[in-house]
Amino acid sequence: MAEAHSAVAFSFSISHEGVHINYDTEVLHVIWHSGIRYWRRGIRRIVNSVRCGIFPATLSSLTLTVGGYNALYLCRDIYGPQYDYAAIGIVDALKKYVKIDEPARGIVCCTISGFAVWFGVFIFMKYTLRVLFMYKGWMYESRGRGRTMSLTSRMWFYAVKFLTGFSRPMLYSYQGSLPRLPLPALKDTMSRYLRSVRPLMDDEAYARMEKLAAEFQNGIGKKLQRYLVLKSWWATNYVTDWWEEFVYLRGRSPLMVNSNFYGTDAILLHPTHLQAARAGNVAHAAFLFRRLIERQQLQPIMVQNSVPLCSYQYERTFNTTRIPGIETDKIVHFGDSTHIAVYHAGRYFKMPCYYKGELLTPRELQLQFERILSDDSLPEKGETYLGALTAERA
Template sequence: MAEAHAAVAFSFSITHEGWDVNFDREVLHLVWQSGVRSWKKRIARLLNNLHNGIYPGHYSYLCLIIGVVSAMHLYGQRVPLNLPPKILSLCPSQTLYWQLGACTITSLSYWLSAVYFLRYSLKMLFMYKGWMYESQVKGSKPSLATRIWAVFVSIIEGWNTPKLYSYQSSLPRLPLPSLHDTMTRYLRSVRPLLDDKSYTKMVKLADEFENGIGKKLQRYIILKSWWSTNYVSDWWEEYVYLRGRYPLMINSNFYGIDAIMLHPTSNQAARAASIINSLLRFRRLLDRQELDPILIQGMVPLCSWQYERIFNTTRVPGDEADKIIHISDSNHIAVYHKGRYFKVIIHHKGRILRPAEIQMQIEQILKDTSEPQEGEEKLAALTAGLRRHWAKVRQSYFSKGVNRLSLDAIERAAFVVVLDDFPYEFDMEDPSKLDNYGKVLLHGKGYDRWFDKSFTLCIGNNGRLGFNAEHSWGDAAVMSHLWEWVITEESYEPRSDAPIIAHCLEYILLEESENIRFDHRGNALGNPEFTPPPPNRLNWDIPKSCQCAIEESLHIANILINDIDLRIYVHDNYGKGFMKSCNLSPDAYIQMALQLAYFRDAGKFCLTYEAAMTRMFREGRTETVRPCSQESVAWVKGMEDKSNSIEEKIKLLKIACANHQRAYKDAMCGKGIDRHIFCLYVVSKYLEVDSPFIKEVMSEPWRLSTSQTPHGQTKKLDLKKHPKCISAGGGFGPVADDGYGVSYIIAGEDLLFFHISNKKSCPTTDCHRFAKKIEQALADMRQLYVDFKN
């Protein structure tokens, strides 16, 4: 218990000789530093909130208005609305100070009026989505309305430089579709999946719903859309994620992989230190709101709300529902290695520890030969099992004492780091190595990932890495942005806080090898300025009954692990360059390939899910695109019909891709189907109303669940200069027991990655077989255009 004694900063005791006070100056100094840092962040956060509160206005314009109004009033000129004399009439005197005060109040009212006028004007402009539907063909000109819109947006945005959250109050609310429009779109989406009899039945159910209980349910959602920021997001977070009692591992959490074309060092401690430092630098950008907001077409912002919970966040289990706990600051990370947990301090005198300093801490953990305490090694299995079971165990064994302190150290950490004692391997000649790489990140051993944490950074003993992320706090696009920034920053962006000599060395190394983070021995560049605080081993008191509960969760986790299969298919025959040369959207092209592959694999079509973001609206998350449409079915059948000409097949493909692209844009613009029906379902449950239509819709399985991992979200990434600096994307488990989970990333002009998962217990699905179907579908689609040109 030496660590526990060292943590006591102050003690007070009374003896027969009097009273005695002892204190540890070093610990009190750490407490003082933490407090100062916390107050600095609070002040910075307050200033940022003031900046965002007046965006797109600026304080300098207020000073200018005060000067103009004061000059006009003092020289006898009448200012607009003649406010200074009216204010002075309420003052006790007419001295110069009172006159200047009246002019200041007048100027403030003018300025605030202008600020709110600009803000609401910007919100109205952002409601216009016509630019999304206009042709993106090279050389085509936007419409007159879009050009006028762009001019006004540019003028208003030019008044001030935005911070990360500056646009939040200017983003419009997610529009609520009419009940009739949703019913019409839904029936059209399921038509290719139903025979005539089933479709007639569904039309009848939809008509009864629309003209019956649906009207009442819609009125409640209309009311919610008026007073809530986003009529979907809070219910989506609660009912889809937090109320789920199933295990998070595989079923909900997702993973991301390293830039596998690069391997800057095989030194595990050095690579961990470099990435940890980069993650902390990204967190500092978030805290200071210095990260640039993402702008579509350089003008339309995406909602940045989800970024607030990337760090210092954990999902806490509950009996009926979990809750997300986010703290404003954390000065440590939690590290797991060979069954032991450590608390590692990451700040010193107001700055982030440098990579060389963090490497020293990681090396101390790697060299530690102590054994795990009883129950400690497999403790995280509780986060991989059933949520209700974890909630009961947490309440019984981790609500007080040393267990509570240690659990707090993990849950209140900035993030969790796992140092694995085996390598993460990639070999183009042996695909199984990359498959195992993905499995390690998706589920590990079932007890070596803290699945409740917003994300867990995982590092193999050969220096390769990845992450496992919890899903309720945010979507994959946000983690993808973080990961892209970190990988890019580590690969070729010099650190601004490094010493000048180190900068020179970094640039020299960049010219020679592009490895600007590690020396020739694989260690992090730079010398430590001081000896950093040693890692603090966490202590646990886990009785036998709790260990049995841990084993119970691990049993559930092992069942899931043994049932999941994963194939990561690397397609390097061609990429988006060829797809664009065919004048087709790369995403639509790949979705059509997936439809063709699934039909060849299963002999039928299925309800297909593709995630589209709705972050052009405030607190937007995702909407569903349904790629299996009448047009895509017509194309697939046309491809399989040998009597069809090449020209006819290409024509059908273009029609299918155009339809898919429009459906994707509809989903992004709030014209989707599934989130609206989901909210209708929630209201029906609140009112305890049964609807045969909603019951039918909600019971439909998504046998093909797909998602594209976005990239190019940071301005740092330049694949033309650094083509190897790209993550291989990430993946997730299948949504349906008899379905596939497919995540893909368009990694470059000639490179695609597909992460395909399925359950081994299902006799009709096989991710390895499906990968070959995708490969063949992509080859056949390319051959269409090759034959057409010849």
């Protein structure tokens, strides 16, 4: 591998002259900024998880509900029974079970009552939104100029907009409201399969396939279908984990052309023909995109500006690697990463992209790419062939 140098942030030695303390200010700065970055990311992640978990409700609505209960309770105590609304009855009933002194008992009971009411409304909104997303009638309606949606689709559209209009959705806001993947009946699955293979077979081969499909449907297919029904009750997607395990991670076809995604800079516009400059811009843009994902500032992909698509895979776009195995590989996701791996002339380089917690500019990244391009060191033993582990068919 490319040569690496280890640095010691703090050390001391004892001699007859006393204790000598040595420390590296630069490394200590790196450790300090790394810790600050870690805690900021952690706090931001907790806040975003709470905001996404309570969508389509908001934290401000919780504050208003609890504050409103306390305000009504205070008004009744000051101005009399004309403020004795039904909502305050919940507080009075709860006060029988809270054995603390006033006014703390009233505040605690109002807070609990307000939270309970808010939570009930939130659950109703969340599952109502999930039921609305199960509607598929809009998919089969005609599109184009002069064509209008049916009354049912219009009512569905307005209901979705009403429930989601209280807060701006984040990247993962809709994850808890997405409906489960519907499980088709075994008969329908076999019918679709036969219809898909019919153009690929002659009459004799298709007749044999029909016979095999009927045997499967009347035999082990019924047992397998029952397993799928049981799994669909507790899994939001009954096929995701099996697809990842048996199709993706156990697949032995080349990753470079079948699985790995890639990105390029502008195809038609070339502001510069310097390889290092273009690589610096691409790397900087990738880190900015990662920041949008981490902070959930990306808007989820919406179909017809109403129905969200699952955003789960965004989490694995960065900081994720696939560890090769003999029979099956393993996906490993890291919480954070401040460097990229650069491959050049048979050598792998670890290139840092942050300094003191700040992302380097495209120009600073370009300088590092230029150093790699000008490096004339030879690859280590076996380093040149590492890519063959994922590029050639096993």
